[in-house]
Amino acid sequence: MSKGTNLATIAVYSLKGGVGKTTFAVNLAWASARNSSRRTLLWDLDPQAAATWMLSANNGGRDEAQAIFSKDVNVESLIRPSTVAGIDLIAADTSLRGLDRLFFELGKKKRLARLIEQLGKNYDRIILDCPPGLTETSEQVLRAADIVIVPVIPSPLSERALGEVARYLVQRGGGHAPILPVYSMVDRRRRLHRTAIEENPGWPTVPMASAVEMMASKRQPIGEYAVTSPAAKQFAFLWQAIEKRLAKL
Ligand SMILES: Nc1ncnc2c1ncn2[C@@H]1O[C@H](COP(=O)(O)OP(=O)(O)OP(=O)(O)O)[C@@H](O)[C@H]1O
Ligand SMILES: [Mg+2]
Numbered sequence: 001m002s003k004g005t006n007l008a009t010i011a012v013y014s015l016k017g018g019v020g021k022t023t024f025a026v027n028l029a030w031a032s033a034r035n036s037s038r039r040t041l042l043w044d045l046d047p048q049a050a051a052t053w054m055l056s057a058n059n060g061g062r063d064e065a066q067a068i069f070s071k072d073v074n075v076e077s078l079i080r081p082s083t084v085a086g087i088d089l090i091a092a093d094t095s096l097r098g099l100d101r102l103f104f105e106l107g108k109k110k111r112l113a114r115l116i117e118q119l120g121k122n123y124d125r126i127i128l129d130c131p132p133g134l135t136e137t138s139e140q141v142l143r144a145a146d147i148v149i150v151p152v153i154p155s156p157l158s159e160r161a162l163g164e165v166a167r168y169l170v171q172r173g174g175g176h177a178p179i180l181p182v183y184s185m186v187d188r189r190r191r192l193h194r195t196a197i198e199e200n201p202g203w204p205t206v207p208m209a210s211a212v213e214m215m216a217s218k219r220q221p222i223g224e225y226a227v228t229s230p231a232a233k234q235f236a237f238l239w240q241a242i243e244k245r246l247a248k249l
Contacts, residue, residue: 005120008246010127011145011177015161017132020151020184022050023212025129027232028149029055030221031239033086038124041079044092045099045141046131052091054219055082066095068115070102075115076122084221088123096131103136113144134168142169145177147245149238151184151206154196178245182206182238204238207231 010032012025025042033040044051044065067073068090075090082089103111116126130141142148150165152158162181169176183205187193197205206212209231211222218225222232 006124007116007120008125008146008249009116009144010125010242010246011130011141011148012128012151013130013138013141013145013148013165014132014150014152015134015165016158019132019153019158020206021132022046022054022129023215024149024151024182024184024206024235024238025051025127026054026215027221027223027235028239028242029087029125029127030084030223031236032125032127033084034223035236035239036125036243037086039122040086041088041090041119041123041126042082042129043090043126044129045096045137046092046129047094047096047099048131049092049094049096051129052089052093054215055084055087055089055221056080056091057083063093063095065091065093066099066102069099069106069111075118083219084224092129100136103140109139110143112140116144134165142176146249147242148177148179149242150179150181152181152203153185154183154190154193156196159196178249180204180242180245204234204241206234206238 012021014021029040029042032038042051064078068075068078078090079088128141130138150162152162181203183197183203185208186205187208207230211226211229212231215222226232
């Protein structure tokens, strides 16, 4: 955690696309704000801008998302309230397509981490929604995060991807934040899912649920419209587990 503040940075990251990263990021931000009364910022680092679309009042990025990293822009000037009380947002837009190249050219490995440090007086929890892949951006994210949440769809392929990230981190050395794998889109009727879960009984799980799918039409975190659903409860439970881990750091 950043020195002298209560700020903790939670990255939702995976090598793989479409595993539930944005779904996690939005719902964990909700749990942070509502269940833990944390001053919460959701930072969308994905040029697809799905989290931004979900939680932003005004559509259409102004192509300013990348400038935060290249220029001496005041980070705080890009923060805006989201549509959900208690969650602030740094929006993504298509300018982030150039982010990997920019980070590469900048050559500053901790650029994102330094920007986050500047926010320590205003926020307790920053949630990072990341694009998939092992890129310059994910490298920045892995350096900036206090904990890395990795959604894993129960299948041998997904677990292999998780292993690849772990191996990469060991090879590159220099230490890294703890990684918390979480089973995503779990369907216990499927034997493959049940078998995978039995191998890692300690991992938290989020069920495959239509209440989660509905986030796209409601444009809200699940807690706003189905707080008592099993999926919402699992996100609340996952958030508690994250808080516990952070308390031990
Ligand atoms: N638990 C769930 N139950 C049902 N549908 C889900 C669940 N989690 C995610 N989805 C759906 O799966 C799709 C992919 O989820 P999401 O966008 O969160 O993944 P992602 O990892 O952020 O993808 P990308 O790599 O493209 O950013 C979305 O349509 C989402 O609504
Ligand atoms: Mg996403």
